[in-house]
Amino acid sequence: MAKLKYALYTGCTARESTPELLKSTMAIAEALDIELVLLDEASCCGASHLQDFDDMLSLTLNARNICYAEKLGLTMVTICNTCQLNTAMTKERLDNSGELKEKVNEKLKEVGLEYKGTSDVKHFLYALVDDLGLEEISKKVVKPLSDLQIAAYYGCHNIRPSHLQQKSNGGENPYTPNSIDKLIVALGAKNVEYEHKNKCCGFHVELQAPKTANRLSGNAMLDAIDNGAETIVTPCPLCHLRMDIQQHNITKEMGREIDIPILHLPQMVGLALGIEPDKLGLNHNIADVTFV
Amino acid sequence: MVNKDKKKLLFNVFRFNSETDYLPHYDKIEMEVGSGEVVLDVLNRIKWEHDGSFSYRRSCRHGICGSCAVKVNGKATLACKDRVEDLVELFGEELTIEPQNKGRVIKDMVIDKKDFWSKYNSVEPYLKTEIDENPEKENIVSPEIAEMIDEADYCIQCGNCYYSCPAVNVNEDYLGPAALAITYRFNADVRDEGKRDRLEAVNDIGSGIWDCVKCFECAEACPKELDPIGKITKLHQQTFEEDMAQDNVAVRHAVGFKWSIDKHGLLDEGELVKYSEGLFGVLKHIPEAIAMYKKGKIVMPWEMPKSENLDEIQKLIKSASTAKFKGK
Numbered sequence: 271m272a273k274l275k276y277a278l279y280t281g282c283t284a285r286e287s288t289p290e291l292l293k294s295t296m297a298i299a300e301a302l303d304i305e306l307v308l309l310d311e312a313s314c315c316g317a318s319h320l321q322d323f324d325d326m327l328s329l330t331l332n333a334r335n336i337c338y339a340e341k342l343g344l345t346m347v348t349i350c351n352t353c354q355l356n357t358a359m360t361k362e363r364l365d366n367s368g369e370l371k372e373k374v375n376e377k378l379k380e381v382g383l384e385y386k387g388t389s390d391v392k393h394f395l396y397a398l399v400d401d402l403g404l405e406e407i408s409k410k411v412v413k414p415l416s417d418l419q420i421a422a423y424y425g426c427h428n429i430r431p432s433h434l435q436q437k438s439n440g441g442e443n444p445y446t447p448n449s450i451d452k453l454i455v456a457l458g459a460k461n462v463e464y465e466h467k468n469k470c471c472g473f474h475v476e477l478q479a480p481k482t483a484n485r486l487s488g489n490a491m492l493d494a495i496d497n498g499a500e501t502i503v504t505p506c507p508l509c510h511l512r513m514d515i516q517q518h519n520i521t522k523e524m525g526r527e528i529d530i531p532i533l534h535l536p537q538m539v540g541l542a543l544g545i546e547p548d549k550l551g552l553n554h555n556i557a558d559v560t561f562v
Numbered sequence: 563m564v565n566k567d568k569k570k571l572l573f574n575v576f577r578f579n580s581e582t583d584y585l586p587h588y589d590k591i592e593m594e595v596g597s598g599e600v601v602l603d604v605l606n607r608i609k610w611e612h613d614g615s616f617s618y619r620r621s622c623r624h625g626i627c628g629s630c631a632v633k634v635n636g637k638a639t640l641a642c643k644d645r646v647e648d649l650v651e652l653f654g655e656e657l658t659i660e661p662q663n664k665g666r667v668i669k670d671m672v673i674d675k676k677d678f679w680s681k682y683n684s685v686e687p688y689l690k691t692e693i694d695e696n697p698e699k700e701n702i703v704s705p706e707i708a709e710m711i712d713e714a715d716y717c718i719q720c721g722n723c724y725y726s727c728p729a730v731n732v733n734e735d736y737l738g739p740a741a742l743a744i745t746y747r748f749n750a751d752v753r754d755e756g757k758r759d760r761l762e763a764v765n766d767i768g769s770g771i772w773d774c775v776k777c778f779e780c781a782e783a784c785p786k787e788l789d790p791i792g793k794i795t796k797l798h799q800q801t802f803e804e805d806m807a808q809d810n811v812a813v814r815h816a817v818g819f820k821w822s823i824d825k826h827g828l829l830d831e832g833e834l835v836k837y838s839e840g841l842f843g844v845l846k847h848i849p850e851a852i853a854m855y856k857k858g859k860i861v862m863p864w865e866m867p868k869s870e871n872l873d874e875i876q877k878l879i880k881s882a883s884t885a886k887f888k889g890k
Contacts, residue, residue, distance in 0.1 A: 282828045282829040282831065283831070285828060285861075285867045286828075286829075286831050286859075286860075286861045286867070287831055287854060287859045287860070287861075288859070289858065289859070310869065310870045311869055311870045311871045311874075312827075312869060313823050313827040313828065313869050313875045314819065314822070314823050314827070314828050314829045316819055316823075317819065317829075318776050319815055319816040319819050320816065320819035320820060320823070321795060322795060322798035322799065322816045323798070323799070323802060323816040323817055323819070323820065323885050323887070324799075324802075324820065324883055324884055324885035325795075325799060325884070325885075326882055326883070326884040327820065327878075327879065327882045327883050327884065327885070330878050330882040331823065331875065331878060331879075331882075334874070334875070334878060374882075377878055377881055377882045378878075380877060380878070380881055381871075381874040381877055381878060383874075426776070426777040426778055426779075427778070430777065430778035430779065430781065430782055431778045431781045431782065431789075432782060443652060444782055445635070445636070445637050445652060445653075445782075446652055446653065465636065469728060469777075470728045470775050470776075470777035470779070472728075472775050474774075474775055474776040475729070475772070475773060475774075475775050475812075477811050477812065477815055477835070477838055477839065478767050478772050478773070478810070478811050478812035478815070479729075479733065479767070479768070479772075479773050481732075481733070482729055482732050482733050482736075482773065482775065483775075485732040486728055486729075486732060486775065489732075515850050515853065515854060515859075516850070518849070519850075553857070553858070554857050554858050554859055555857070556853055556854070556857055556859075
């Protein structure tokens with residue numbers, strides 16, 4: 271197989287509040303012989319909040335980010351579900367409307383760029399499971415995560431809206447997602463089946479509706495715990511922020527002690543590949559991860 | 563009906579009579595189902611062939627009346643539209659049929675939709691305008707202008723989006739996707755004059771547009787594919803267009819993205835929380851901030867990463883911005 275190479279759009283959180291996500295992503299890419307070129311020119315995707323305020327501005331900024339992947343002639347990979355949503359949504363709208371594309375390109379021309387629509391956009395999870403393949407990954411497992419029961423928490427924006435994401439997520443069904451479950455098994459661990467694996471964590475209303483956010487995260491986490499999860503793994507840093515940092519508030523809202531380690535997807539992969547915990551940024555995790 | 567490939571399936575059917583039962587139970591029913599049969603065929607056969615007391619709503623059988631919505635393995639379905647074989651492909655040969663909301667059951671699949679209807683009606687989902695009773699010419703609406711309503715007009719009030727919305731599920735005050743989508747439908751109608759009243763009705767934190775969690779469950783659940791969350795996004799934009807956005811934490815959060823991107827390209831997460839919450843509001847986040855600081859999750863202002871070619875981003879913000887907010 272030719273060496274896989276992608277343009278990596280890190281998003282904001284991986285550079286700030288979840289440095290462990292960027293560290294572990296780079297560490298497993300190296301171990302799996304995947305080349306990631308950092309898109310340092312990229313700006314924030316707007317996280318679906320800028321979109322509520324100014325549609326044209328968010329389209330233009332996201333199109334600009336994609337331009338830099340196009341310049342490299344590479345598929346863009348994202349490591350945040352919400353970056354994935356906003357980038358893929360921009361791409362879909364521009365690729366399906368010549369008029370909109372022209373309007374955005376008028377703006378981009380002012381800074382010497384042009385959106386062409388030549389780069390695909392996919393989440394790194396699907397670069398791993400679809401492009402590299404589970405077989406290749408399991409060949410490189412040196413420390414199988416046996417005896418560990420892991421609950422996959424998919425987050426919303428990798429799987430919904432399905433018409434948008436199915437082009438890049440291997441046709442994952444939003445009602446029965448299983449890519450992370452299969453990855454868990456390929457790493458030697460046991461996947462936990464639970465109803466809330468494809469439900470919302472509430473991150474996007476954390477400031478204005480903390481009760482809603484805490485209840486949604488709490489319902490999902492307790493469902494995972496009640497079905498035997500010893501840790502929860504997620505491909506989304508926003509779900510991670512919610513579940514890792516807010517456990518004390520979620521505990522208060524749910525009236526039940528919640529104390530469970532939350533791993534980023536590449537941290538889980540890295541552990542099975544035998545990468546040292548420090549290189550995976552496990553020292554940054556807030557909920558205790560010493561079990562590893 | 564094409565029945566050449568019959569398949570034996572097991573249905574777990576939710577049963578509950580609110581007048582006589584203390585707890586619900588599930589009937590296990592084995593049935594041969596042919597390709598082409600829809601969920602409504604199964605509901606009919608449960609009643610006709612297995613138990614005449616089984617209750618469910620049905621009427622048009624053509625995806626128009628919105629009566630027959632139920633959940634199959636947790637997935638919102640319109641029983642007369644969704645084919646059983648598609649559900650088998652998704653979930654396997656054992657299917658669980660349940661009402662849209664188990665907490666509101668009157669009998670079996672029949673639920674009390676009062677919560678749905680009262681919220682739907684609260685946004686005045688009809689044309690509000692002074693009608694000239696003796697018009698001298700036609701009021702012509704061009705196709706381009708009619709298109710602004712988008713597919714929002716296709717809503718059949720089945721409740722699938724509403725009873726799939728996780729925000730509604732944990733916050734009974736939230737209006738939910740159906741009421742908000744129909745708000746957009748009339749707000750986008752050039753003949754209507756109730757836009758500002760409706761925006762007023764959906765603008766409050768706790769019940770309105772700012773409580774949408776952006777999960778896209780409504781977009782998946784809608785049998786008419788009218789993308790309720792897309793309409794909620796447009797309502798957000800309308801509050802800015804109409805200069806009705808309140809100076810509150812959610813609005814400042816949305817606006818703050820532009821402010822932060824203009825400074826750094828990337829988001830300054832800490833500053834954004836401060837910008838959104840205000841000086842006093844930010845205090846409640848101190849426990850998390852301390853925990854994050856200890857684990858190296860807070861970037862100090864002097865270490866704040868910036869996008870390369872930031873001048874391009876700043877130039878685009880100047881030239882591509884279309885919205886305004888006077889609050890800040």
